[in-house]
Amino acid sequence: MTVKEIAELAGTSRGTVDRVLHGRGNVRPELRSKILKVIEETHYKPNQLARALINSRKKFHIGVVLHSVGNPFFEDVLKGIRYRAAKFESHGIELTVKEIKGFSAREQIDAINELKNEQIDGLVIMPIDVAEIRRVLSSLAIPVVTLNTDIEVPKVAFVGCDYVNSGMICGDLAKLILCNGGTVAIVIGNATIAGHTERVKGFLASVGEAEAIRVMTPIENEDDDDISYRKVKELLQETAPDLIYFGAAGIEGGIRAVLECGRRIHIVTVDYTDTVKRYLKSGVIAATVTQQPFVQGDEAINILFNVLADDRQPRDTNNYTRNQVLLRNSKEY
Amino acid sequence: MTVKEIAELAGTSRGTVDRVLHGRGNVRPELRSKILKVIEETHYKPNQLARALINSRKKFHIGVVLHSVGNPFFEDVLKGIRYRAAKFESHGIELTVKEIKGFSAREQIDAINELKNEQIDGLVIMPIDVAEIRRVLSSLAIPVVTLNTDIEVPKVAFVGCDYVNSGMICGDLAKLILCNGGTVAIVIGNATIAGHTERVKGFLASVGEAEAIRVMTPIENEDDDDISYRKVKELLQETAPDLIYFGAAGIEGGIRAVLECGRRIHIVTVDYTDTVKRYLKSGVIAATVTQQPFVQGDEAINILFNVLADDRQPRDTNNYTRNQVLLRNSKEY
DNA sequence: CTGAAAGCGCTTACAG
DNA sequence: CTGAAAGCGCTTACAG
Numbered sequence: 001m002t003v004k005e006i007a008e009l010a011g012t013s014r015g016t017v018d019r020v021l022h023g024r025g026n027v028r029p030e031l032r033s034k035i036l037k038v039i040e041e042t043h044y045k046p047n048q049l050a051r052a053l054i055n056s057r058k059k060f061h062i063g064v065v066l067h068s069v070g071n072p073f074f075e076d077v078l079k080g081i082r083y084r085a086a087k088f089e090s091h092g093i094e095l096t097v098k099e100i101k102g103f104s105a106r107e108q109i110d111a112i113n114e115l116k117n118e119q120i121d122g123l124v125i126m127p128i129d130v131a132e133i134r135r136v137l138s139s140l141a142i143p144v145v146t147l148n149t150d151i152e153v154p155k156v157a158f159v160g161c162d163y164v165n166s167g168m169i170c171g172d173l174a175k176l177i178l179c180n181g182g183t184v185a186i187v188i189g190n191a192t193i194a195g196h197t198e199r200v201k202g203f204l205a206s207v208g209e210a211e212a213i214r215v216m217t218p219i220e221n222e223d224d225d226d227i228s229y230r231k232v233k234e235l236l237q238e239t240a241p242d243l244i245y246f247g248a249a250g251i252e253g254g255i256r257a258v259l260e261c262g263r264r265i266h267i268v269t270v271d272y273t274d275t276v277k278r279y280l281k282s283g284v285i286a287a288t289v290t291q292q293p294f295v296q297g298d299e300a301i302n303i304l305f306n307v308l309a310d311d312r313q314p315r316d317t318n319n320y321t322r323n324q325v326l327l328r329n330s331k332e333y
Numbered sequence: 334m335t336v337k338e339i340a341e342l343a344g345t346s347r348g349t350v351d352r353v354l355h356g357r358g359n360v361r362p363e364l365r366s367k368i369l370k371v372i373e374e375t376h377y378k379p380n381q382l383a384r385a386l387i388n389s390r391k392k393f394h395i396g397v398v399l400h401s402v403g404n405p406f407f408e409d410v411l412k413g414i415r416y417r418a419a420k421f422e423s424h425g426i427e428l429t430v431k432e433i434k435g436f437s438a439r440e441q442i443d444a445i446n447e448l449k450n451e452q453i454d455g456l457v458i459m460p461i462d463v464a465e466i467r468r469v470l471s472s473l474a475i476p477v478v479t480l481n482t483d484i485e486v487p488k489v490a491f492v493g494c495d496y497v498n499s500g501m502i503c504g505d506l507a508k509l510i511l512c513n514g515g516t517v518a519i520v521i522g523n524a525t526i527a528g529h530t531e532r533v534k535g536f537l538a539s540v541g542e543a544e545a546i547r548v549m550t551p552i553e554n555e556d557d558d559d560i561s562y563r564k565v566k567e568l569l570q571e572t573a574p575d576l577i578y579f580g581a582a583g584i585e586g587g588i589r590a591v592l593e594c595g596r597r598i599h600i601v602t603v604d605y606t607d608t609v610k611r612y613l614k615s616g617v618i619a620a621t622v623t624q625q626p627f628v629q630g631d632e633a634i635n636i637l638f639n640v641l642a643d644d645r646q647p648r649d650t651n652n653y654t655r656n657q658v659l660l661r662n663s664k665e666y
Numbered sequence: 667c668t669g670a671a672a673g674c675g676c677t678t679a680c681a682g
Numbered sequence: 683c684t685g686a687a688a689g690c691g692c693t694t695a696c697a698g
């Protein structure tokens with residue numbers, strides 16, 4: 001079935017069928033019903049390729065704001081973004097990426113404004129969760145996709161990690177390793193960061209079932225290796241955990257302290273930075289749980305472009321990537 | 334850049350540019366070089382959408398042979414196949430699936446012959462690894478993709494599991510669980526099945542590093558639950574393993590025997606059948622390592638269709654899906 | 667060996 | 683409100 005055939009069967013022209021197909025109005029109700037009936041009866045489905053070929057005449061300009069500078073995790077996200085943008089090359093996509101160093105809300109707002117001046121049609125952003133950013137994003141007239149970190153604003157989709165689930169899986173790992181019981185220490189960046197506390201919550205929920213496992217109050221390292229080193233060092237002088245769960249960054253420093261103490265302590269981490277990779281391959285880290293940063297970038301662009309070019313909304317607002325368990329011999333593929 | 338522009342710059346027609354682009358010959362060498370030069374200089378890249386739209390006029394008929402009847406694992410493979418075929422609907426694909434029950438080489442050959450009569454342009458097959466099948470497949474004049482099980486024949490690609498790696502990851506799990514040492518029993522289907530012995534090989538390679546772990550000689554259950562039950566029952570009467578690694582099917586029966594014996598034995602399995610799912614969620618199975626059956630089906634069709642419609646060969650002949658570790662709280666997404 | 671023309675299925679102005 | 687015509691970028695006969 002083609003638009004031409006539909007038009008013939010309905011005794012009208014292709015232009016009019018097209019108008020009905022896209023709800024552009026300006027069609028006499030009776031004619032509209034007739035066309036709709038023919039479409040229904042013939043099970044007509046528009047040819048996606050022809051449609052995409054036409055749509056590619058329009059360029060959709062997508063702006064991206066990341067605080068990616070110098071952070072390997074976000075570099076993977078960026079690779080996913082560029083990969084998907086390349087896939088959409090023929091479809092008419094234009095990408096402008098603003099990379100910010102550190103977590104300045106001011107700089108993030110500046111970046112958004114610059115993109116606005118460049119007339120972007122949609123925005124992908126890893127938002128800093130403060131009131132100002134919420135205000136700026138809410139006032140935007142274009143579709144927004146939040147990436148990796150969610151924020152309470154009107155949006156097309158959030159693409160990122162299910163942190164509670166990530167914590168639960170780390171809890172599962174702790175239960176496997178400490179099947180005869182033991183004590184667990186938790187290290188996170190900061191208790192005000194949603195992702196970090198959600199991981200702790202998930203971890204406790206999972207480990208809670210095992211009475212033989214005792215969990216200490218989480219330590220905060222501000223995602224900083226030096227602080228992490230000091231705090232873990234202190235911890236190990238005063239206590240003797242059997243396992244440490246690093247639920248955020250600062251893993252390098254923390255592990256340095258563990259290795260210096262000389263005791264055998266099981267380590268479970270998150271993500272897959274070079275540090276984690278090295279220690280996982282050498283057996284220092286027992287397991288790590290990753291959140292598919294590449295897929296996050298890829299999917300964010302995919303969702304936004306489909307909304308822009310084809311008005312196809314995502315099935316769900318929340319799009320979680322898989323929490324993957326990586327062990328010593330896991331391949332990256 | 335478009336073909337039209339290339340033609341203008343090279344002072345020729347679109348038809349001739351097209352001939353050069355596709356190496357169809359019949360172009361004067363000097364003209365050919367000139368066109369190639371213009372293409373080079375302008376960084377021309379053909380528009381994939383336009384190309385696909387044209388190509389969709391040809392129907393490519395893909396035949397699939399699976400011994401999937403009644404096997405939930407293969408049903409997931411089939412879902413992946415149908416998913417990708419649906420994605421290629423606009424591109425001009427026709428799919429004929431022959432489902433076989435059991436492992437009869439005779440029936441598999443009959444299925445291949447029927448597909449040949451239907452004039453398929455390419456074949457996706459989960460081959461039974463016997464000489465007859467190798468002969469039939471080798472004599473086929475159309476591109477072949479082997480799925481899930483590889484076989485020594487000329488082919489476009491193999492899509493499936495890296496069994497050695499799967500075994501290694503299960504070994505990693507065993508090392509985590511038995512961090513203080515212990516004894517491991519292994520149950521597989523049959524030592525003549527490549528995938529099963531490769532898993533054992535990987536498992537031993539990984540566990541070999543830990544001196545405190547002792548591994549018993551693998552038991553064979555013929556992928557059958559009753560035999561599995563009996564053999565594991567016997568095993569548990571004579572020995573006291575701390576962990577059992579089920580590296581193939583027959584998990585149901587094996588676990589029944591474990592539960593009856595009343596002792597606490599750690600269990601590591603492969604794949605994600607309903608049985609595995611249930612026991613994983615209830616904590617009887619510690620972990621399972623899956624091989625992404627859906628992705629296998631999806632990818633097999635993807636590769637074959639690209640070869641057929643666009644002459645795009647896969648990067649590698651071997652296309653391994655990810656060996657995923659699933660724990661109690663892992664989501665399926 | 668080469669080019670002009672027609673066509674894939676859809677959408678977009680534009681004239682009425 | 684509606685239809686005829688042109689066009690997206692590519693490929694395919696076909697005539698020479």
